[in-house]
Amino acid sequence: ALARDDGPAAFEAMHRVLDKVWDEMYRVLIPGGFICINIGDATRTLAGNFQLYANHARILQHCLQLGFCNLPAIIWRKQTNAPNKFMGSGMLPAGAYVTLEHEYILVLRKGKKRAFASAEEKALRQESAFFWEERNAWFSDVWFDIKGSRQKMNRDDVRTRSGAFPFEVAHRLVCMYSVKGDTVLDPFGGTGTTALAAVAAERNSVLVEIDPTLTKIAQNSLKEDAIATGNATIETRLKNHRRYVEEKGAEFFKYQNEPHGFPVKTRQEKNILLRSLCRRTSKKNEVVFTYATKVPNDN
Template sequence: METTHKILFGDAKTMDIADNSVDLVVTSPPYPMIEMWDEQFAEMNPEIRKALKRSDGKGAFESMHQQLDVIWQELYRVLRDGGIACINIGDATRKVGDDFQLYSNHARIVNAFINIGFSNMPNILWRKQTNAPNKFMGSGMMPPSAYVTLEHEYILIFRKGGKRTFSKNEKSLRRESAYFWEERNQWFSDLWDFKGIFQDLADSNIRDRSAAFPFELPYRLINMFSIKKDTVLDPFLGTGTTSLAALCSGRNSIGYEIDKGFSDVIFSLLHTESLSMLNDRIRKRILDHKKFVKKRLAKKDDDAFKYENNHYGFPVITKQEKPLLLNYLKTIDRQYEGTVRGKYFDEAMLDYPQKGTLFAEVNQG
């Protein structure tokens, strides 16, 4: 199996992508009314800078979202029928002039997507980790002017058209792309918390500049809402985390990034040096399942495991987990300008031949 990952530097408002050719979108845009993105929005529309200077927060907020609306329209064009779009966004609190208020980015985006023609699926709250000791801001201990802090962001989920249909070849890939029963229970919760999960992949200074989401976020979404060899699009690629997660999952990807300054970071991630790191994440899924089985059996819950996986021979709870196959990466190669290719082992292996950090643990019963 092979996958291709295209990195394009330019404005995603006019993407050179065919209609109905993308299976999944996973992205996090610049957040309107967060100061670090003011200049980027003002470059798109100088009226935004003027609105902020005259303390017109509501006008600036709406103008910023109008810039994003153009890209949401493009997503509707390129997504196939039944395709899914996942948008990670946070709300903003800000004082503009004498007026302090919440700017509800997630509500504005939901409204925009529905008006375009998308259906809004149940959304996810991502509870971000914070080291801040203060749980409130404003007037301290005196009511009523203190206000709560924002400790979560939204993962908004939309579908274009009705349920996706699959060709004969896609049906086979879909079966291989199944997730474990216990993964489903964790992933398909509407509240995510990433404590202790594999996520720190890029230099922290770069992450601060791009506000990149952790690897686990796109990795889960890609495995939840696409199948092997699907094409995943990120119109705000940033440090390249979505493409990296697609590479780890056996999906193709296309990423647009307006800032060429991220080029070195992106291609340093989509590189042979990431091979063991990505295979360790694949291996972790096998290890976690084996631990889950061991724990259930220790509780004498033998009846829970009515089936056996076709490839690995370990117990699974549902019939749909029998054909599940996780493909380890064999190579990551830079093909030509802006394109990376991933090659995978087709056969099932409990562990990757190049022993990684979890090798010993995976091969313990």
């Protein structure tokens, strides 16, 4: 299709391949489970005609046909000061185009809201809660605070551009839409960013990746970086909350977090438990992490 300069046909052919991925995601998701799709739209000039190809709209259309429930999406704003970000005819009207400095994070759910019925399920959900100030940032519809562009791989035997995204994007989504002990599936495993985020949040993860070189990179990352990355992430969350407590003052907080011993804003934060990683064991295609049984307490 591209050889014929038929952009719409090429666009549709690509998405028919991706449709199979979303079909499988719908099949394996638990009732009430979420799918989060980070996708940017694309632009292309074919036969002298500049056009936007709305990937997010095409994916959303197919997911709704499958039966997913559409939820408010996130716009990840990736502002750049690069002088070449403007497209088209410069300062002349009727030929210049607005910049494309954002990506979408589509959020969809399989079926109705997830139920947490047993005492164990409720306890894990409470341990997995996020801080008041995290909620305010994470559940805003536009994310301005995560910088970084998609990573370029500096190896000849790897795709020129990987699908890797900043760790913080994956970590937020894992914390927002799953609880401890859940299994997070990434059908585009890439360099293993989602798995690192899952480890930091005490979730299990499964990666699927067709490129053996990227698979090796992901495996090495889990073995070499996961404990340090996870512990740094946990410590940053704790430090940020302690700083928030200092900034707001004691009168702002009504409750006490029991595991860590610091003030929190709401009752739902009382049982947040962030445990550090202490050990890793590896098998052929599996890496298992052990978490500390005790946590530092401010009391």
